Amino acid sequence: MANTARYYFVTREEAKKVLDACPDAQWRLVFALCRFGGLRCPSEIVRLTWSHIDWDNGRMTVPSPKTEHHPGGESRQIPLFPELVPHLQEVFEQAEPGMEFVITRYRCSNQNLGTQLRRIIGRAGLKPWPKLFQNLRSTRETELAEQFPMHVVCTWIGNSQPIAAKHYLQVTAEHFQKAVQNPVQQVAALHRGSAQAPRDVQADGASRTGNDAERGDASLGTHEDISMVGATGLEPVTSWV
Template sequence: MASICNDPNGTRRILFVAPDGKRKTIRLGKISKRNCEAVKHRVELLLSAKITCHALDGDTARWVAALEPPLAKKLAKVGLIEDREKQERALLGQFLTEYVAKRINVKPATREVWSQPIRNLKEFFGENRVLDTITEGDAEDFKLHLIGTGLASTTIHKRLQFCRTFFGNAKKRKLIPENPFENVNHKAIGVKDRQRFITREDTERLLEVCDPTWRVIVALARYGGLRCPSEVLSLRWQDVYLPKCRMIVRSPKTENHGKDRREIPIFPELFPILRDAQEIAPDGAIYVIGGNYRDKANTPQGWRNINLRTQFERIIDRAGLTPWPRLFQNLRSSRETELLADQHSIHVVADWLGNTPSIAIKHYLQVTEEDFQRAIKGSKRDAQSGAQVAQKTTQHRHAGVRSNSQESPLKRDTEATSAKRCETQPVATKDFSGGQGIRTLNRLPGT
């Protein structure tokens, strides 16, 4: 792709053909052949990235960033790199503001979540920090800063994940040579540590102390597996078909992924609660959950729990139960676990609850007490079966030492059974002349 030209006066040049088809020359002056070949190699890598529109590899990007101004200017002149004098170095605050503004494909709730790590970055580095001066060591210090603020491990894990996304975008735009957060991680507390299976008995205790509105909210989350508040408060009466035992669930969370709704069965546990709610619903009611819950929860910044969590904790306390982590999500998680225990296929259950099998396994499915009980019962049956086999084997071994003149009962029973099973039965056979013939064969029944 590139070649070296040695001039008579001892200077060297690198020749190559640019993507526009024009021949370009980089005059290196009097340098060693070894150094010239090293520059030629980098020129070929830069040229390849230009032709294929791919980002530079990390090593080449670092080489470009460390270039002395004279050589950098020569490479910029032939169009292989950006002119440092013309290129404006991006500032952290400005970049983050522009990044959020450009992401028109995300929901307001996502922007709200992003605001937290963005605030942390601006506070730690300063808004006027030049983006390409942030190193991997700086990113590691930022992680330690988050740990020092007392944030939960899961929160730190998520915020570092967002930082990788931000700086990964900066790398794609060639504002930085490499992502300083690429290898900076923090172990999050496992989802399993925050999972709780809400039993049917506890659910019924909750429903007994609920008013009519909260009976529907709890039932939709626990027996319908709906996300709360977004899906529960978005459910419309026109989407509930009680005669067919089906309903349409509108999902604001997944609509950007082409899955704005899904159809699910109205499960037997949910049917009477929806039927009773429909009977007392005012004329012209649009949403299943009335009142002003939806207006308060569906804010310009996205769906909020408003006072749902606080009110639900009061209901849990009235039912004599102890609040569990992730109040509403564990209701949904319990339902998905329960449906799989009822022998529904995982792809069917995932479709009903609006997630994927991999997400269901990682974030929702739980090991319940019933799983242990079934395993214990199965172990007892296996143990009893093994004991019976051992007993029969011992009996047969003792029978084998008797006198050979006495016929073995096992052999006699086997012969009798074989003789009984082998019966003479008429069998229809095909007559190859075109008719049907009947012949008698000795065969075992069922063959």
């Protein structure tokens, strides 16, 4: 069972503060690729080349050493999400001609990106969250699960639905807000409707003649019509497949 106490949903407001605190365009792209692309850091990010970026079709191929031992798992394709494009373009414009790799400044094995990210988060006025990079992926997968079918989301993130459910998908404060907000609005609407109902009924009754009432009752159908509905309800009876 996953330790939900170590989950942390990095809001878009927090992400913007971190991006603003990043020292350069490449660090902004590293963070954006994790938060809005769901990439693993550093394994997938340092392998990303400009040939993996398909600007015309709005897609990006992500090389994935973690899943390459599975059939077809050596890479996956994800959309060029709108949140990624400006950061990719900025780094592309700054790249030297003929440069192969997207990220060039933070590739050395002795560079601890986690330590650097903690400092950046501190400069942003935020408290570093647990599992820095995994919670960025977890946050993105939780967001995407609200918008797209789960099999699509897992294809983009590069994990399976059981793994996503156990280790990535989070219950957020927004979920609780939505659950509370909608029923309250519905109850308020019902109270407003019940308060208006007596006047509506009275006005309607006053405007109808006896013949009108008879025609209105007839529109409901005869006793024989109603009895033909049957005990199974309004939907046609079908056999199980």
